[in-house]
Amino acid sequence: xxxxxxxxxxxxxxxxxxxxxxxxxxxxxxxxxxxxxxxxxxxxxxxxxxxxxxxxxxxxxxxxxxxxxxxxxxxxxxxxxxxxxxxxxxxxxxxxxxxxxxxxxxxxxxxxxxxxxxxxxxxxxxxxxxxxxxxxxxxxxxxxxxxxxxxxxxxxxxxxxxxxxxxxxxxxxxxxxxxxxxxxxxxxxxxxxxxxxxxxxxxxxxxxxxxxxxxxxxxxxxxxxxxxxxxxxxxxxxxxxxxxxxxxxxxxxxxxxx
Amino acid sequence: xxxxxxxxxxxxxxxxxxxxxxxxxxxxxxxxxxxxxxxxxxxxxxxxxxxxxxxxxxxxxxxxxxxxxxxxxxxxxxxxxxxxxxxxxxxxxxxxxxxxxxxxxxxxxxxxxxxxxxxxxxxxxxxxxxxxxxxxxxxxxxxxxxxxxxxxxxxxxxxxxxxxxxxxxxxxxxxxxxxxxxxxxxxxxxxxxxxxxxxxxxxxxxxxxxxxxxxxxxxxxxxxxxxxxxxxxxxxxxxxxxxxxxxxxxxxxxxxxxxxxxxxxxxxxxxxxxxxxxxxxxxxxxxxxxxxxxxxxxxxxxxxxxxxxxxxxxxxxxxxxxxxxxxxxxxxxxxxxxxxxxxxxxxxxxxxxxxxxxxxxxxxxxxxxxxxxxxxxxxxxxxxxxxxxxxxxxxxxxxxxxxxxxxxxxxxxxxxxxxxxxxxxxxxxxxxxxxxxxxxxxxxxxxxxxxxxxxxxxxxxxxxxxxxxxxxxxxxxxxxxxxxxxxxxxxxxxxxxxxxxxxxxxxxxxxxxxxxxxxxxxxxxxxxxxxxxxxxxxxxxxxxxxxxxxxxxxxxxxxxxxxxxxxxxxxxxxxxxxxxxxxxxxxxxxxxxxxxxxxxxxxxxxxxxxxxxxxxxxxxxxxxxxxxxxxxxxxxxx
Numbered sequence: 013x014x015x016x017x018x019x020x021x022x023x024x025x026x027x028x029x030x031x032x033x034x035x036x037x038x039x040x041x042x043x044x045x046x047x048x049x050x051x052x053x054x055x056x057x058x059x060x061x062x063x064x065x066x067x068x069x070x071x072x073x074x075x076x077x078x079x080x081x082x083x084x085x086x087x088x089x090x091x092x093x094x095x096x097x098x099x100x101x102x103x104x105x106x107x108x109x110x111x112x113x114x115x116x117x118x119x120x121x122x123x124x125x126x127x128x129x130x131x132x133x134x135x136x137x138x139x140x141x142x143x144x145x146x147x148x149x150x151x152x153x154x155x156x157x158x159x160x161x162x163x164x165x166x167x168x169x170x171x172x173x174x175x176x177x178x179x180x181x182x183x184x185x186x187x188x189x190x191x192x193x194x195x196x197x198x199x200x201x202x203x204x205x206x207x208x209x210x211x212x213x214x215x216x217x218x219x220x221x222x223x224x225x226x227x228x229x230x231x232x233x234x235x236x237x238x239x240x241x242x243x244x245x246x247x248x249x250x251x252x253x254x255x256x257x258x259x260x261x262x263x264x265x266x267x268x269x270x
Numbered sequence: 271x272x273x274x275x276x277x278x279x280x281x282x283x284x285x286x287x288x289x290x291x292x293x294x295x296x297x298x299x300x301x302x303x304x305x306x307x308x309x310x311x312x313x314x315x316x317x318x319x320x321x322x323x324x325x326x327x328x329x330x331x332x333x334x335x336x337x338x339x340x341x342x343x344x345x346x347x348x349x350x351x352x353x354x355x356x357x358x359x360x361x362x363x364x365x366x367x368x369x370x371x372x373x374x375x376x377x378x379x380x381x382x383x384x385x386x387x388x389x390x391x392x393x394x395x396x397x398x399x400x401x402x403x404x405x406x407x408x409x410x411x412x413x414x415x416x417x418x419x420x421x422x423x424x425x426x427x428x429x430x431x432x433x434x435x436x437x438x439x440x441x442x443x444x445x446x447x448x449x450x451x452x453x454x455x456x457x458x459x460x461x462x463x464x465x466x467x468x469x470x471x472x473x474x475x476x477x478x479x480x481x482x483x484x485x486x487x488x489x490x491x492x493x494x495x496x497x498x499x500x501x502x503x504x505x506x507x508x509x510x511x512x513x514x515x516x517x518x519x520x521x522x523x524x525x526x527x528x529x530x531x532x533x534x535x536x537x538x539x540x541x542x543x544x545x546x547x548x549x550x551x552x553x554x555x556x557x558x559x560x561x562x563x564x565x566x567x568x569x570x571x572x573x574x575x576x577x578x579x580x581x582x583x584x585x586x587x588x589x590x591x592x593x594x595x596x597x598x599x600x601x602x603x604x605x606x607x608x609x610x611x612x613x614x615x616x617x618x619x620x621x622x623x624x625x626x627x628x629x630x631x632x633x634x635x636x637x638x639x640x641x642x643x644x645x646x647x648x649x650x651x652x653x654x655x656x657x658x659x660x661x662x663x664x665x666x667x668x669x670x671x672x673x674x675x676x677x678x679x680x681x682x683x684x685x686x687x688x689x690x691x692x693x694x695x696x697x698x699x700x701x702x703x704x705x706x707x708x709x710x711x712x713x714x715x716x717x718x719x720x721x722x723x724x725x726x727x728x729x730x731x732x733x734x735x736x737x738x739x740x741x742x743x744x745x746x747x748x749x750x751x752x753x754x755x756x757x758x759x760x761x762x763x764x765x766x767x768x769x770x771x772x773x774x775x776x777x778x779x780x781x782x783x784x785x786x787x788x789x790x791x792x793x794x795x796x797x798x799x800x801x802x803x804x805x806x807x808x809x810x811x812x813x814x815x816x817x818x819x820x821x822x823x824x825x826x827x828x829x830x831x832x833x834x835x836x837x838x839x840x841x842x843x844x845x846x847x848x849x850x851x852x853x854x855x856x857x858x859x860x861x862x863x864x865x866x867x868x869x870x871x872x873x874x875x876x877x878x879x880x881x882x883x884x885x886x887x888x889x890x891x892x893x894x895x896x897x898x899x900x901x902x903x904x905x906x907x908x
Binding site for chain 1: 299328490491494495612616617618619620621622626630631634635636637640641643644717719
């Protein structure tokens with residue numbers, strides 16, 4: 013790991029599924045864990061929101077002396093300021109969870125950021141093996157414990173899958189002692205979001221799952237496997253142009269583009 | 271005597287050296303943190319504390335208590351008189367005869383010390399301790415002979431040059447052990463450090479029959495939390511470690527040691543001494559931590575303890591059952607030290623092993639260790655028709671349900687207790703979803719920040735309602751409410767005038783008042799397992815036994831019962847940190863139960879119930895006392 017590689021973990025305020033209480037978001041904490049593996053104490057921990065939120069101390073308690081908060085009111089669009097912060101601070105590797113546990117939780121932020129910055133986005137990363145000479149070897153998480161190794165050039169954005177290493181315990185002492193750098197960034201009000209009425213989601217009735225498996229191995233698979241789409245092809249052979257054509261055809265077929 | 275000047279010179283030189291050693295040793299203790307101690311009152315109280323409290327514990331082993339009275343008493347008296355007779359040369363037959371008597375007494379005791387060391391039990395440390403009886407004998411014989419002329423039994427200047435040389439050598443050898451060794455780290459150090467430890471004990475409430483078992487609150491928000499280095503201990507804790515006589519009584523009662531987990535309370539205390547004095551443990555001559563080689567531990571006053579002196583697994587093996595503290599004749603506080611060091615590991619290093627991190631995270635996010643929804647806390651009582659404090663605002667009795675509310679086995683205990691309360695027409699209410707985890711597990715795992723947070727929030731809730739008594743079926747919550755919440759209750763006074771009771775104490779009162787009609791129990795032989803947090807922590811040994819007696823049960827006591835009860839293995843977060851050993855503590859405890867021939871083991875704690883029921887069958891049935899009583903309840907027909 014070269015010291016010149018600047019790793020940033022973006023974190024949000026999570027919400028506990030049982031108590032609805034604010035907590036260290038699970039995937040974001042994994043993003044910090046991965047960041048600590050890559051950069052150690054040099055990891056830049058960034059949150060856009062309220063610097064007073066005590067939950068942020070739980071991230072710092074994982075072993076960071078300092079973190080940065082881009083001060084934002086609620087119902088602000090965090091996309092512009094995070095984008096600006098990343099370019100200004102010359103970030104190389106940006107890690108974050110797949111989706112937030114509170115707020116819109118749309119999972120769109122990494123995509124919008126990648127689009128805005130023009131950086132590649134790796135979604136559902138299980139591990140980053142090493143970063144060398146402007147390139148990173150990354151393992152992507154696929155269903156059923158499969159992994160795909162890819163190489164990507166810096167800078168890039170990665171979302172961290174649940175398959176990534178569990179976040180370490182947060183220690184109280186370092187957490188409360190960590191210093192916060194508050195940056196008063198420009199506010200971009202998200203009027204659309206402000207006008208929404210938000211109510212708790214009701215759990216949707218689950219469809220009865222009839223398992224037709226005849227043996228234990230199949231039942232186990234049915235119980236544990238992530239749903240895999242029925243269609244689709246894995247293209248391993250062929251030139252990049254052929255693969256691109258296949259994707260293009262699929263997008264046409266699915267009426268994503270017309 | 272040919273060299274009249276020799277004896278006084280030797281005594282004087284060694285006294286001076288001992289004095290220098292004492293100052294050095296005191297400086298080692300003074301490297302610890304400040305602690306408020308009333309020095310004068312402590313010193314004044316010391317003789318009584320020695321004669322009464324310490325001796326009370328030593329007395330559990332009659333052989334050694336008599337031996338120690340003779341040897342120790344004889345030596346202290348003899349040493350004082352030696353100073354007068356041989357150093358200052360006071361010419362008094364009376365003093366000389368007194369000295370002779372003291373030496374005879376000491377000799378008599380030393381013979382028994384010697385006998386004990388012929389085939390010492392494994393719990394005793396060997397090494398320099400094997401030398402001690404010989405030194406004691408040498409001292410008493412040598413000074414006996416030296417004093418004979420002063421007493422007029424022998425003429426002055428008897429004996430030849432050879433005798434003088436031999437005597438001089440003996441004086442030197444015995445005084446080096448008895449005086450020099452006392453302050454420079456020999457076995458006699460226990461007398462010097464022990465006396466001061468009694469005087470400046472961190473829990474003076476323990477003397478005179480009192481009890482002080484609640485952990486001291488951690489100061490939060492400092493540059494570090496808990497004990498990282500030996501100098502982070504309070505100075506009188508360091509002094510306490512130095513008082514250890516390595517008798518190994520703690521080792522003999524430690525459940526983790528017996529289970530082959532890497533903990534031996536005696537070795538732990540000796541490692542603490544190595545820590546603040548600096549050096550290695552290679553001179554340690556007692557039983558090691560099971561399966562850990564002696565000689566590799568290194569420490570210094572300013573070195574991190576878990577970095578080479580003690581493996582964290584040693585600290586996490588402790589069940590905080592307090593058996594070692596109860597048994598220690600020097601009244602050393604092992605559990606305080608262990609939790610102090612755990613605080614550093616959890617609060618500063620974020621290194622609670624196994625499920626510890628997850629449990630703490632759950633407690634922080636959901637106020638219960640298993641991460642259940644806080645709004646499901648009262649589900650167990652859906653059919654119990656219990657009043658909620660929120661609705662009634664006041665009641666005679668507040669039933670503190672504890673986290674057993676989430677566990678199906680513990681719910682059976684809760685329901686049994688409610689059935690008894692209803693049968694006795696007790697005006698009772700529960701907090702329902704307002705109740706939070708008591709913080710017991712968080713505190714024993716070293717997370718005092720979370721404990722204090724829970725304690726304050728629980729107290730804030732309790733302060734809103736009016737009740738005279740809190741009753742709980744969980745001895746751990748009982749201990750927290752009764753002994754540990756007071757540190758955080760000075761503003762609210764939520765519990766100031768409230769009686770906190772364990773359900774066995776409360777039920778016993780109901781039975782004695784004739785408010786429960788109970789049938790005689792006819793289920794065969796019954797034994798009773800004392801929960802640590804009810805017995806040793808709170809001194810309640812009688813109520814459960816009286817309750818069982820009220821059912822006509824003649825309790826078949828286990829060998830380890832009452833204050834010597836063995837832990838079930840469920841305390842101190844030990845099932846959560848789950849340090850591997852050779853055996854399971856619960857299995858060993860069940861063997862104790864089986865050896866009484868009992869078919870039923872009565873318990874007063876849901877944690878003990880869970881641990882003992884986790885032992886594979888066939889084994890005796892495990893039931894909480896509330897369940898046994900509920901089973902024998904004669905209900906009036908309506």
